[in-house]
């Protein structure tokens with residue numbers, strides 16, 4: 001299933017894979033992770049989301065990118081795999097701290113190029129605005145990196161509609177990656193999702209199954225479970241399929257550290273929910289703003 005809008009629409013499947021669970025604690029061994037990524041690739045994985053900070057601390061930066069590079073190196077379909085990464089955070093002592101100065105971003109970009117073993121990053125996303133750095137300075141540096149050929153496309157993450165507009169005034173923005181799942185629809189309610197659709201910017205929903213905090217509650221939801229039971233799939237598949245209905249330029253990047261969850265997520269791409277099921281889920285998750 002491809003998404004009709006924006007520069008990423010023709011390039012990416014609607015369901016990608018968020019690789020974070022392989023590099024933050026508790027994480028599998030590198031051998032286990034390598035085997036898992038290869039299995040995902042064999043199942044057709046073509047869109048991976050990573051970041052330099054998917055690791056344990058500042059001494060481990062690039063862990064997730066190196067895992068992906070290593071699995072791709074020998075893979076016959078490596079040229080078909082779109083790897084999106086991010087810069088703009090650090091992990092001192094395992095915390096998540098903004099580091100969005102132009103110099104920090106330039107160094108992070110160079111480190112990601114080395115970790116991924118490529119000459120150009122397909123999509124480089126500002127992980128989060130840094131309150132200590134003017135937003136235009138951080139984004140401006142990404143556009144300079146693009147002009148220098150280090151990155152092919154500029155993306156943003158954890159931004160507001162106002163910040164998206166500010167970035168678009170500086171140059172072409174390919175994507176916004178914000179949190180979006182059935183229990184956290186703030187990106188749909190605060191105007192970012194609609195702004196992306198209007199501007200032809202891809203919206204990449206992170207933690208689409210609820211992330212660490214809300215995943216158990218999402219997967220226990222009775223409406224998701226009832227629809228899933230009727231259609232022969234799990235509640236996670238229904239949640240992803242429904243999130244994809246919220247906007248025609250929405251992509252989802254569910255995390256997975258098991259083959260079975262990855263397969264459950266890919267199934268969302270091949271499922272079309274009926275109008276009645278979409279309506280039932282809209283009611284359950286209080287989506288009253290959809291125009292049908």
Ligand SMILES: NC(=O)c1ccc[n+]([C@@H]2O[C@H](COP(=O)([O-])OP(=O)(O)OC[C@H]3O[C@@H](n4cnc5c(N)ncnc54)[C@H](OP(=O)(O)O)[C@@H]3O)[C@@H](O)[C@H]2O)c1
Pocket residue numbers: 017018019020021049050127157158177178181205206207208209210211212215219234235236237240253254255256257258259261262264265
């Ligand atoms: N930009 C940002 O600031 C930001 C923040 C957070 C995350 N992200 C990105 O978004 C990705 C996903 O977010 P996330 O890992 O926080 O949350 P998530 O995708 O909502 O949940 C991940 C967990 O849910 C399980 N799961 C995934 N798909 C499922 C399905 N179809 N059915 C049942 N269970 C399923 C997986 O379990 P198993 O591990 O057991 O397979 C996985 O570990 C990350 O990997 C990362 O790439 C970005």
